[in-house]
Amino acid sequence: MTAPARLPGGRPAVDYSQAPLITIWETTRACDLACIHCRASAQTLPDPAQLTQEDGYRLLDAVRRFGRSLFVMTGGDPLKRPDIADLFAYAMDRGLVTALSPSGTPLLTRDRLEPMVRAGLRTVSISVDGSTAAIHDAFRGVPGSFGWSTAGIRVAKELGLEVQINTTVSRYNLDDLSAVADLATRVGASRWSVFFLVPTGRGQASDMVSAPEGERVLNWLYDLSRTAPFHVKTTEAQHYRRVAIEREAAEQGISPAEVLERSRTAGGRFAPGVNSGNGFLFISHRGDILPSGFLPLSAGNVKEDDLVRVYREDPVFKRLRDPSQLHGRCATCPYRVVCGGSRSRAYATTGDYLAEDPACPFEPRAGGAALAA
Numbered sequence: 001m002t003a004p005a006r007l008p009g010g011r012p013a014v015d016y017s018q019a020p021l022i023t024i025w026e027t028t029r030a031c032d033l034a035c036i037h038c039r040a041s042a043q044t045l046p047d048p049a050q051l052t053q054e055d056g057y058r059l060l061d062a063v064r065r066f067g068r069s070l071f072v073m074t075g076g077d078p079l080k081r082p083d084i085a086d087l088f089a090y091a092m093d094r095g096l097v098t099a100l101s102p103s104g105t106p107l108l109t110r111d112r113l114e115p116m117v118r119a120g121l122r123t124v125s126i127s128v129d130g131s132t133a134a135i136h137d138a139f140r141g142v143p144g145s146f147g148w149s150t151a152g153i154r155v156a157k158e159l160g161l162e163v164q165i166n167t168t169v170s171r172y173n174l175d176d177l178s179a180v181a182d183l184a185t186r187v188g189a190s191r192w193s194v195f196f197l198v199p200t201g202r203g204q205a206s207d208m209v210s211a212p213e214g215e216r217v218l219n220w221l222y223d224l225s226r227t228a229p230f231h232v233k234t235t236e237a238q239h240y241r242r243v244a245i246e247r248e249a250a251e252q253g254i255s256p257a258e259v260l261e262r263s264r265t266a267g268g269r270f271a272p273g274v275n276s277g278n279g280f281l282f283i284s285h286r287g288d289i290l291p292s293g294f295l296p297l298s299a300g301n302v303k304e305d306d307l308v309r310v311y312r313e314d315p316v317f318k319r320l321r322d323p324s325q326l327h328g329r330c331a332t333c334p335y336r337v338v339c340g341g342s343r344s345r346a347y348a349t350t351g352d353y354l355a356e357d358p359a360c361p362f363e364p365r366a367g368g369a370a371l372a373a
């Protein structure tokens with residue numbers, strides 16, 4: 001197997017019908033935090049049915065069959081697994097470009113990270129949901145967690161790691177986002193991944209920001225991305241792509257179609273975006289094969305099923321990759337190929353994973369053609 005070719009813009013040229021760009025493994029649901037929004041409804045103790053170390057090695061071999069994809073070990077808290085450094089080293093050994101997504105707890109120490117840094121760890125993502133202990137700790141359910149997250153960021157930076165900060169937007173921190181961006185600048189974050197709440201697990205629909213509030217946040221993020229010393233991305237706000245394309249079109253006095261045309265020749269910045277089951281694959285702590293951790297529709301289990309075959313051939317995965325299957329406003333939206341909406345939020349709010357994303361306020365004209373990505 002060879003490394004995937006790169007497009008001129010640096011993105012790996014991956015055919016999402018054949019392989020995910022990114023695979024995430026929820027190594028455990030154990031976690032010492034009690035976040036009010038946790039998609040995994042994580043608990044302190046591990047599920048006795050979570051994948052064993054041997055199962056984990058077999059899973060990593062299976063993921064490797066896709067090629068050298070990006071791989072993330074998440075949780076729960078991966079540091080709750082005593083064997084995480086061994087699993088990490090095995091993944092690196094297999095050629096998977098592997099990042100770690102630990103929780104901000106007292107387990108996030110130099111001693112725990114160092115063996116993984118020696119094995120090739122380059123990037124960690126650490127959650128900061130507010131610029132103050134009061135906001136962050138209330139969200140994370142445990143006093144002291146803001147201090148543990150910021151201490152973890154410091155240690156990671158001292159070890160030479162790139163730090164991605166994850167922030168979940170909700171009604172609790174809507175007015176604090178610009179202070180979190182300042183914090184990300186101060187601590188030297190490389191990337192800010194702004195998650196939009198999905199009402200799954202412990203996440204509550206009443207805690208989501210409204211569609212117009214979300215639209216304001218996305219426009220603000222677009223402005224920020226022009227000057228921030230870190231890269232800005234969104235998670236479960238696929239419609240950020242529409243906002244960015246429209247803003248770029250307005251700035252340059254060209255049409256959204258021309259923005260996409262220029263993006264194609266420059267390396268595909270607005271190429272079809274990664275979405276659940278479409279360039280994205282999630283393996284649960286028990287080995288269930290899911291299109292996303294926010295979309296709990298199991299298509300099989302790695303202990304019994306062929307991971308590569310499930311990703312390529314499962315009917316739900318195939319429908320998720322087919323924009324003509326979308327319903328509601330997403331079905332007629334010109335951005336349905338580049339965006340596609342949050343399939344997770346559609347499912348969580350309506351039970352239909354192909355329904356329109358209620359977080360997006362865009363009203364497309366009926367019968368409009370899809371913009372080519």
Ligand SMILES: C[S@@+](CC[C@H](N)C(=O)[O-])C[C@H]1O[C@@H](n2cnc3c(N)ncnc32)[C@H](O)[C@@H]1O
Pocket residue numbers: 031037038039040074075076077101102103104125126127166167168195196197198199200201202203236
């Ligand atoms: C699943 S956590 C795993 C890593 C670690 N436990 C943590 O809290 O950072 C990864 C990211 O997903 C976010 N997240 C969890 N539940 C969510 C939900 N229901 N909607 C949106 N984001 C969520 C978290 O806030 C965190 O930034």
